[in-house]
Amino acid sequence: MLDLLNDLLWGKVLIGLLIAVGIGFTLGSRFVQFRYFGRMFRILGASQAFKRDKHGHLSSFQALLLSVAGRVGGGNIAGVAVAITLGGPGAIFWMWLVGLMGMATSYLECTLAQAYKTAQPDGTYRGGPAYYIARGLGQRWKWLAALYSVLLLVTFGFGFTALQSYAVATSFDDAFGIPVVFTGLGMAVIVGLIIFGGIKRIARVAEVLVPVMAVGYLLIAVVVLGMNLPRIPEVFLLIVNSAFGLEPAIGGSIGAAIMMGVKRGLFSNEAGLGSAPNVAAVAYVPHPANQGIVQAFSVFLDTLVICSATAFIILLSGAYDPASGADIGGVALTQVSLADHVGEWGRSFVSVALLLFGFSTILYNYYLGENSLNFFSESNVTLFNLFRIAVVVLCAWGAMTDLGTVFAFADVTMGFLALANLIALLMLFKPGLRIMRDFDEQIRAGIRHPVFDAKKFADLDIDPAAWEIEPEDIERLKRYGAPPPSASQPVK
Template structure:
């Protein structure tokens, strides 16, 4: 039954829905991911990206790193290797395609998450698909919001947490000979120390961890590319030809290439799943589009950069042989490929990279689970603490168990999760376009930093407290003067 549902969802339904909606979002928005590509870097270099101290908000930059921490995980190392094993080099091309279209999908889902976010008493925000379904679509769609929250909790909070622990533990056992239960216990202890500090502590850890792991992995790939620079054009040609079945069938032919490229691409960058909007809604931004643009860039980082790193490491190596590749798929293939380029220490490097990627993803998965629980029972600390204990136990259990059934079940729930979110995005697409046009109109009027005025959207069920811009508009240098004026008035 699991295999049947998996084949139905990923082999037929989701491929069509993802590509159709991705193209629709791209064309109807006039290729927003390309038009705003330069704006991504401008926002990343702007002061507003880092402003978060007012009212205890997280910054847009912290939300970006937290979402990258979630997107960048085992899928970038093991997932790409599996895609190449089962779908051939052509799977990489379709991962790129789904990544480029996913940038538009992620832009809209994260813009909507910001638009319909909810202000919390402690000065933070909550948001995500469950919130924009309930607020944007109304009470008659409450069932879809509840279903989405349950699927998010089961898929990310439970299934993917155990899976990440398993991937990290087995990789360390292969590279260093460390028993899996030792790795599971150590992982559980460190995760526990962080998640009991809440989202702010998770964001602080991600602020340090994500740049180190992403730049480190990119750096080793640049070394590999430098060592094999004359073969790069051949690999690119191989990827493109295999994508369209112009080479002898490798790993199952063009059908398998498309299937694995779409499936692993979505698994890696999560565009359309609705997971990243839960984090995108947490940040303070002057306008929802700001965070939409930033989150579209995180898809680019994940799929077009980091997934490509793994693909080129494998395809440029001397151990890549379509006839024998199936015998060492997943992490082992990436480890062997890097070891072929730089020596045996490459195996250890992949294991450490997977540890960092997996560790950051566990923190991200925890927050998604917490956000799901919050939808049903707002700020219930006892419930949160019980969930934190469960996450710690899952880190231990996942490291030592054979999780084949868990993986298959998580694939299915992830498919239904995507369908629920994509339905909501299709129904709210006009609202997303309306918010985008408000941002663009302000830019046309010469406003450098557009500001979202919730009163212009009074027909939407927006939380006005989440868009009380005045306190956050002041720079820290203005605060003393403002305080003196207040005292004088008193």
């Protein structure tokens, strides 16, 4: 039954919906992910002025790192290898295409998450699909927001936390011979020390961990590319030709290439699933579109950069040889491929990378679960602490348990999670465009850093307290060319 539901959801319904939303918003927004690609760096640069404030806010950059911590995981190492094994090199082309369209979807859902976020007493914010469903679609749809929150808790808070622990522990056992029980207990202790500090401590850890893991993995990929510089055009042509069936059968048919590329791309960057908007909403930014633009870049970094790094490591090696019929795939294929380039220590490097990617994803999954609980009971310390204890236990238990059935169940619940979010995105398409046009109009008026006036969008049931700007930040924004606040715009 689980396999049947998975095939129906991921093989037919969701792929069509995800592509439709991605292409639809790309066209409706006049290719927003490309128009504002360069602006992302300016937004992040300006966000550093807001990074260390006295009000407890989290910056756009910190929210970006939190989302990267979740998007970049085992799928970037094992998932890409699976796509190549089952779909051939052409799967990577379709993965790129899905990533480019997914940038628009991520822009839409993360802009909406920002617009409909709610202010918390400690200076942080809460938001995500449950919030933009409840506030954006009204009381009649609150049941969908509640269903989404339950699915988010079950899928990410519980299911994927245990699965990430299992993947990391088994990889370390294979690479270093460390028993899974020790890895599981070690992760449980470290995760507990972090998550009991709440979102601010998680953000501080992500600030250190995410750049180290992403830059480290990309550096080894650059080394591999440098060692195989003359062959890069050849591999690129292999990917493109295989995508359209112009190469002899390698790894899979054109249909398999499209299916695997689309599925792995969606699984990896999570655009449209509604998970990333939960962390995108925590940022303190002057306009919702700011974080939409930044989160679109997060998809680019995940799929177009890190997934591509894994793909080129595999395809430039002698390990990938579908003609031999060797049964090797997943993490093992990536490990063997890197070892082929740099020696046996490459296997250990992949295991360490998987540990860092998996560990950061566990922290991300925890916050998604906490955010789903907060939707039902705001700032309930007892409830949050019980959930934190459950996550610590899952880290230890998951490392020592075969989770095949759990994985299949989590895939199904994630499918329904995505379905709920995509329905909401289709219904909130117009408000998303309206917020984007407000940003566009200010840019055309010569304002370098647009400011969101919540009173102009009072009909959208936006929380005005979430858009109060600190007095010192008004002065900073003026220096960046932003307009002074209007009489209707709240200023603390």
